[in-house]
Amino acid sequence: MSAARLVAGRGWRGALGRKRLLWPALVLLALAAAAALGPPLAAALGQDASLVDLHHRLAPPSLGHLLGTDEIGRDVLLRLMEGGRVSLLVGGTAALAAAILGTAIGLIAGYRGGTLDALLMRLADGVIALPLLPLLVVLAALDLRKLGLPAAIVQSDAVSLYRIIALVSLVGWTTVARLVRGASLSLRAREFVRAAEALGARPWRVMLVHILPNLATPIIVATTLSVGEIILLESVLSFLGLGIEPPMASWGNMLTGAQETIALAPQLALYPGLMILITVIACNFLGDGLQAALDPRAGRR
Amino acid sequence: MTRFILRRLVQAALVLAIMSFIIYALIGLMPGDPIDLMIASDPHLSAADAVRLKALYGLDRPLFERYLAWAQAALAGDFGYSRLYAKAALTVLAPRLGNTAILMGASFALTLAIALPLGIAAARRPGSAFDAMVNLLGFAGISVPSFWLALMLILVFAVALGLLPAGGIATIGDGGILDRLTHLALPVATLTLASVGGHMRYMRGAMIETLQQDYIRTARAKGAGELGVLLHHALRNALIPVITVVALSFGSLFSGALVTETMFAYPGMGKLIYDSVLGNDFNLALAGLLLATLTTLLANLAADIAYAAADPRITYG
Numbered sequence: 111m112s113a114a115r116l117v118a119g120r121g122w123r124g125a126l127g128r129k130r131l132l133w134p135a136l137v138l139l140a141l142a143a144a145a146a147l148g149p150p151l152a153a154a155l156g157q158d159a160s161l162v163d164l165h166h167r168l169a170p171p172s173l174g175h176l177l178g179t180d181e182i183g184r185d186v187l188l189r190l191m192e193g194g195r196v197s198l199l200v201g202g203t204a205a206l207a208a209a210i211l212g213t214a215i216g217l218i219a220g221y222r223g224g225t226l227d228a229l230l231m232r233l234a235d236g237v238i239a240l241p242l243l244p245l246l247v248v249l250a251a252l253d254l255r256k257l258g259l260p261a262a263i264v265q266s267d268a269v270s271l272y273r274i275i276a277l278v279s280l281v282g283w284t285t286v287a288r289l290v291r292g293a294s295l296s297l298r299a300r301e302f303v304r305a306a307e308a309l310g311a312r313p314w315r316v317m318l319v320h321i322l323p324n325l326a327t328p329i330i331v332a333t334t335l336s337v338g339e340i341i342l343l344e345s346v347l348s349f350l351g352l353g354i355e356p357p358m359a360s361w362g363n364m365l366t367g368a369q370e371t372i373a374l375a376p377q378l379a380l381y382p383g384l385m386i387l388i389t390v391i392a393c394n395f396l397g398d399g400l401q402a403a404l405d406p407r408a409g410r411r
Numbered sequence: 412m413t414r415f416i417l418r419r420l421v422q423a424a425l426v427l428a429i430m431s432f433i434i435y436a437l438i439g440l441m442p443g444d445p446i447d448l449m450i451a452s453d454p455h456l457s458a459a460d461a462v463r464l465k466a467l468y469g470l471d472r473p474l475f476e477r478y479l480a481w482a483q484a485a486l487a488g489d490f491g492y493s494r495l496y497a498k499a500a501l502t503v504l505a506p507r508l509g510n511t512a513i514l515m516g517a518s519f520a521l522t523l524a525i526a527l528p529l530g531i532a533a534a535r536r537p538g539s540a541f542d543a544m545v546n547l548l549g550f551a552g553i554s555v556p557s558f559w560l561a562l563m564l565i566l567v568f569a570v571a572l573g574l575l576p577a578g579g580i581a582t583i584g585d586g587g588i589l590d591r592l593t594h595l596a597l598p599v600a601t602l603t604l605a606s607v608g609g610h611m612r613y614m615r616g617a618m619i620e621t622l623q624q625d626y627i628r629t630a631r632a633k634g635a636g637e638l639g640v641l642l643h644h645a646l647r648n649a650l651i652p653v654i655t656v657v658a659l660s661f662g663s664l665f666s667g668a669l670v671t672e673t674m675f676a677y678p679g680m681g682k683l684i685y686d687s688v689l690g691n692d693f694n695l696a697l698a699g700l701l702l703a704t705l706t707t708l709l710a711n712l713a714a715d716i717a718y719a720a721a722d723p724r725i726t727y728g
Contacts, residue, residue, distance in 0.1 A: 156634050211448055236426055238659065239711050241703040243666030248434070252687050269500065346670055350685065361576040368562060369674070373570050380566075383559030390554035398550075407675045 130399035137392040139386075141194055142324040148191030159188040160357035168375045179368050180378055190381055192359040196271070200340040200354075204275045208282035208340075213325075214292025215283060217317045221298050230289065234284040242281060243346070248309050249277050251351035265344065270355040274347060278340050290325055296320050327404045335397030338390040345386050361386045412719075430487075434700050435478050437598070443691050446470065448494070478532055485701075489692035495687065500698040504683070508702065510580065511672070511679035515664050517595060518602035519536075520679075526607045529612025531641060537619050545611060552608015557667055559649075561601045563675040568597060578676035598675045602667050606660065613656045617649040651722045660713025665703050708713045 151400045153156055163183030172180045177186040219230040250273065255263045263269060297303055298321065347353030348362025357365055361382040368379035446464050450456045465471045469480060484491070490500040533545035550709075569577035575596050576582070621627065622645055630644045659664050669681030676682070682698060687696040 236430075239426070239707060240430070241665035241700075241707050242663065243669045244681070244700055244703050245434075246670070247688050248437050248441070248696070251442070252437065252440045256442075258438045321598055323586065338554060342554075345556050346558055349556075350670075350673065351689075362556075365562065369565070370565055376566050376570070379559075379562045383556060383562065386556045386559065387551070387554055390556075391550055394550055394554050407417060 130395065131403060134392040134395035134399065137388065138219050138396065141389055141392070142198055145191055145194035145198060148188060148195060150186075151191070152188050155185075155188075157185055157188060159192040159359055160184060161404060168371065168378075175311030176373075177381065178377065180364070181371050181375070184379065186378065189359040189364055190361070190385060191275065193361040193364055194385060194389075196354055196358060196360045197341050197344060197362075197386070199270065200274055200278070200344045200360075201337045201389075201393070204278040204282065204340045204344075205333050205337045207275060207279035208336060209286050209329060211241055211279055212283035212286030213290050213322070213329060216287040219287070219315050220291035220294025221313065221321065223295070223298075227291070231285070234287050237281055237284050240370045244380065246277060246343070246347060247350065247352055249280075250274070250347055267358065270353065270358065274344055274353045277283055277347075278343055282336060283341060285336065286329060289332055293325050293328065294321050297324055331397060331404060335394065338397070341386065341393065364390055416712075416716060419712050423712055427705060427708060430704050431482065431701055432478055434697060434704070435481060436474060438693050438697050439474065441688070441691065441696075444470070445693060446495075447574070448691060454669060466594060466616040482699075486696075490698040493687070493692055495690050495692040495695065497529050497647055500694045504680070504698055505697060507678060507680050507683045510621040510677065511668050511681060514598055514602065514672070514677065515668055518599045518603045518606070518667075521599065521603045522606050522610060523601070526610035527614050527653075529589070530611045531646065533611075534615045534618030534622060534649075535641070542615075543585065545615065549608040549612040551602065552606070553612070554608075555605060556586050557601060558670045558674055559607040560565065560604055561597070564597050565600060565674075575669070578674075581680055594677075598671045601671050601674070602664070605667060609660070610653070610657060613653050614649070617652050618645060634726050649723070651718065653712060654721055658710055658717065659705055659711035661714075665707060669701065 148159065161184060162355050163179065165183065166175075166179050167181055167183045169175055169179040169183070175185045175187070177190070180189065181184055187192040215230055215234075229336070254269070254273070263272070294317075298316075303316060303320050311320070317371070344353055344360065345362030345365075346359040348355075349365050351366060354360035354363055364382040365379060368382075372379050436639075445468065446461050449464065450461055458494055462471075472480075481491075485686070488501065490504075492498070493500045493503050496503045510661055527549075529545050533542040536542055565577045568575045576594050578594075578595050580591070582594075627640060627644055630640050635644065664680065667681075669678065669685055672679040672682035673685050680703060683697060684699040684703065687699060
């Protein structure tokens with residue numbers, strides 16, 4: 111699907127599709143830019159997003175702290191920026207990882223068929239049918255040393271980042287897998303696939319070169335739509351103390367202490383949640399707009 | 412029909428058995444172990460005692476053997492002792508399950524009562540101002556983090572206005588129905604607002620698709636009233652995909668309950684699972700997770716049956 115086709119007008123509907131894509135994309139770009147500005151701004155102000163200043167707790171906005179400070183005196187604006195970096199990083203990486211895992215499983219299940227297909231799809235059904243958050247809480251609480259991971263990883267500062275990306279991809283692959291499986295099932299009976307097979311192409315070549323490119327559109331749409339969901343999951347796990355762990359900031363863990371200080375400093379509860387809401391809405395609108403622009407059948411809706 | 416239900420029951424039992432083993436193994440991978448906790452609470456215990464205790468509780472045996480012993484006891488109704496509550500795990504669970512059922516039932520009914528009519532109404536004129544508003548609300552609903560929604564509701568209704576209690580299940584010394592209801596208001600509102608958007612969008616999408624069918628035009632041509640067309644000819648067909656989504660959302664209701672109950676200190680299953688996982692209460696966490704899984708599986712089963720009942724074209728193979 112070329113970019114030209116993507117923006118090509120179908121009358122007013124095409125224009126609508128364009129506008130629907132434009133503003134969420136701009137919002138996400140602005141968020142990413144703001145998040146990227148965090149470290150240079152911190153350096154310019156001579157501060158740090160995790161710098162604790164117990165003499166200036168819950169301070170109101172000032173020139174030094176544009177949005178004030180939190181319950182242990184950290185700069186709220188810098189933490190919001192770092193939180194944005196973490197949320198977008200987790201959302202993007204985990205969505206990509208889940209999409210790759212789901213595509214691989216879906217391709218194999220759909221192209222191979224038979225018992226393997228039945229087994230993989232029952233597995234997907236199982237994962238979908240489970241109480242997600244209770245299980246994620248257990249998975250997030252696991253002792254990584256008991257899993258036999260090297261101490262260098264377990265003790266690193268970023269372990270909570272790796273853990274949440276791994277966890278979310280582990281439960282997030284099912285949508286893409288079912289989609290890819292369904293499409294590969296019908297594609298594998300088409301002439302061009304049969305021709306490739308007759309010419310002696312190996313199964314992995316048929317899957318990657320002949321089937322996969324035809325599935326780019328639905329995979330891109332599903333992955334975009336999953337980014338928002340993943341950011342929501344990350345934020346709730348971080349909020350519960352099981353996702354991103356302080357001192358690293360995330361919009362979720364910034365809200366952890368907000369319930370206690372809600373009467374004193376309601377703004378601390380407001381900002382991070384608004385950022386999550388804006389980001390996730392933009393992701394969902396972008397995914398929906400992409401679907402409308404790329405998939406004529408869904409576009410009629 | 413009976414054969415279909417029986418086969419699905421066997422499948423569900425199989426999934427539950429597999430899940431129970433996975434959860435059992437996962438719980439064993441959580442930080443700390445029961446013997447360490449005992450040693451920490453009693454300084455007189457020696458290393459030799461620890462070895463003896465491990466043997467006594469069977470913790471020196473391989474994982475699968477331990478699982479079988481646990482499963483045997485569990486099937487007889489013995490889920491062990493809760494460390495945090497010093498009671499049998501099932502005794503702790505039972506009242507919590509009732510509380511969660513009230514919370515989930517109320518918000519589920521409210522969600523459907525709001526989402527389905529709005530979705531149907533919006534589908535009548537896709538692209539109208541009303542439709543755009545419903546659509547925007549739907550997007551906001553699926554995009555809002557439920558724990559933040561809870562925080563905002565607490566901020567407005569409990570902190571700023573002082574109208575409703577910020578948490579708990581009842582005022583101590585007051586067990587009246589009105590008191591229970593005021594404590595339910597914010598948790599139910601949170602769960603409802605967080606799930607209404609998704610259902611509304613599905614209902615709208617399914618209804619728009621159905622209203623484009625030929626038989627709808629036929630019904631209109633034959634002079635059927637607008638309400639009759641919507642409810643009698645369109646709704647039944649549009650409901651089929653919605654039923655699946657609604658039933659599958661039962662699993663996410665548990666996720667919502669975990670967050671909401673924790674936020675509002677509401678003593679239900681979700682908060683219990685969270686507390687027991689964080690508090691190293693292995694027996695209770697295991698029993699709670701299994702109960703949550705069982706409930707979800709049963710809801711999915713009910714969905715399949717309802718799906719088959721709503722669509723006569725489906726055969727029970």
